[in-house]
Amino acid sequence: KAGVTQTPRYLIKTRGQQVTLSCSPISGHRSVSWYQQTPGQGLQFLFEYFSETQRNKGNFPGRFSGRQFSNSRSEMNVSTLELGDSALYLCASGQGDGYTFGSGTRLTVV
Amino acid sequence: QKEVEQNSGPLSVPEGAIASLNCTYSDRVSQSFFWYRQYSGKSPELIMSIYSNGDKEDGRFTAQLNKASQYVSLLIRDSQPSDSATYLCAKRGSSGDKLTFGTGTRLAVRP
Numbered sequence: 001k002a003g004v005t006q007t008p009r010y011l012i013k014t015r016g017q018q019v020t021l022s023c024s025p026i027s028g029h030r031s032v033s034w035y036q037q038t039p040g041q042g043l044q045f046l047f048e049y050f051s052e053t054q055r056n057k058g059n060f061p062g063r064f065s066g067r068q069f070s071n072s073r074s075e076m077n078v079s080t081l082e083l084g085d086s087a088l089y090l091c092a093s094g095q096g097d098g099y100t101f102g103s104g105t106r107l108t109v110v
Numbered sequence: 111q112k113e114v115e116q117n118s119g120p121l122s123v124p125e126g127a128i129a130s131l132n133c134t135y136s137d138r139v140s141q142s143f144f145w146y147r148q149y150s151g152k153s154p155e156l157i158m159s160i161y162s163n164g165d166k167e168d169g170r171f172t173a174q175l176n177k178a179s180q181y182v183s184l185l186i187r188d189s190q191p192s193d194s195a196t197y198l199c200a201k202r203g204s205s206g207d208k209l210t211f212g213t214g215t216r217l218a219v220r221p
Contacts, residue, residue, distance in 0.1 A: 031207045043154070043198065043211040055206040090153055094207060098144065101153040 002027065004093050004102035012108045018079040021105045025072050025093030031055075032074040033099070034066060037088040046089075049074055081109045111136050116199050116212035124220050129186040131215050133199030136180065142202040144209065145173060145184045147195045154198055157184070189219045 005024040013019050025032050033056075034046040045058040049068035066076040072093075078085055086109045092099040115134045123129045135143075142161050146154035160166045160173040160182065172185040182201075186193055196214040203210065 033207055033209065035209075035211075042213040043200075045208050045210065048206050048208050050206065056203070056208040058208075088153075092207075092209070098156045098159050099207065099209060100156065101146075104153045 004091060004100050006089075006091055006102035006105050008105060009103065010106050010108075012110060013081050014110055015081055015083060017081050018077060019081060019107060020075055020077045021089055021091075021107075023074045023076075023091035023093075023102060025074070025091075026100060029093035029095060030072055031093060031095065032068060032072065033092045034074070034076050035090045035092065036060075037090060037104075038086075043090070046076065078107075083109050085109050112212075113137065113210045114199055114201055114212040116197075116215045118213055119216040120218050121215055122218045122220060123189050125189060125191060127189050127219075129189045129193065129217055129219070131184040131186070131197050131199075131217065133182045133184075133212055134180055135182070135201050138177070138180070139204045140201040141204075143173075143175060143182045144200045144202070145171075145182075146198040146200065146211075147193075148198060148214065149195045157197075186217075189217075191219045191221050193217060194219045 031050045033048040037043045048056040052068045068074040088104045090104045092101045145157040148154040160175045166173045170187045174183045198214045199212040200209040
């Protein structure tokens with residue numbers, strides 16, 4: 001079966017712009033989680049959605065937001081981009097016995 | 111104290127040896143633990159999960175969990191150069207599917 005699909009794979013944005021990333025989970029999975037990975041901070045949890053409801057939220061500023069649609073696809077949005085937002089953004093879907101990550105979106109803010 | 115701690119390494123072992131990767135966690139609530147492997151420039155891939163005290167084996171990999179000591183480990187037998195990667199330990203919180211990761215241990219297997 002298809003894995004977790006993230007689009008786009010790469011993005012270059014300018015400071016102050018906003019960006020939207022997309023994640024389609026494995027078919028049948030209702031939970032989608034988002035993570036930010038940077039060399040300095042490692043993998044950090046952003047938020048988790050289950051059946052269109054945010055179930056957990058990490059310690060990120062309000063510029064980071066997300067949502068989940070009825071087909072379980074999820075989007076995350078970052079507004080007013082800062083240089084420090086440059087990172088690999090990963091989403092994962094799963095049901096407790098293991099979580100599968102997508103290939104990620106590499107965001108570069110210039 | 112970090113919620114999940116790992117030695118960043120690098121851990122260098124010769125080909126064919128056993129690589130031992132360790133992870134400690136700070137709470138007594140977490141029940142589920144995961145090991146991921148991440149190659150440079152790639153996303154993490156799940157190696158195995160463990161929920162009960164003791165050992166769990168899958169091929170060349172054995173995960174060990176000791177909840178009393180708040181300790182999780184991963185043994186890789188017959189290490190191969192292709193095992194060279196960063197190994198991430200993660201725990202799942204008490205509700206939902208949030209994972210908290212350690213910073214990872216870089217493993218280098220010498221041919």
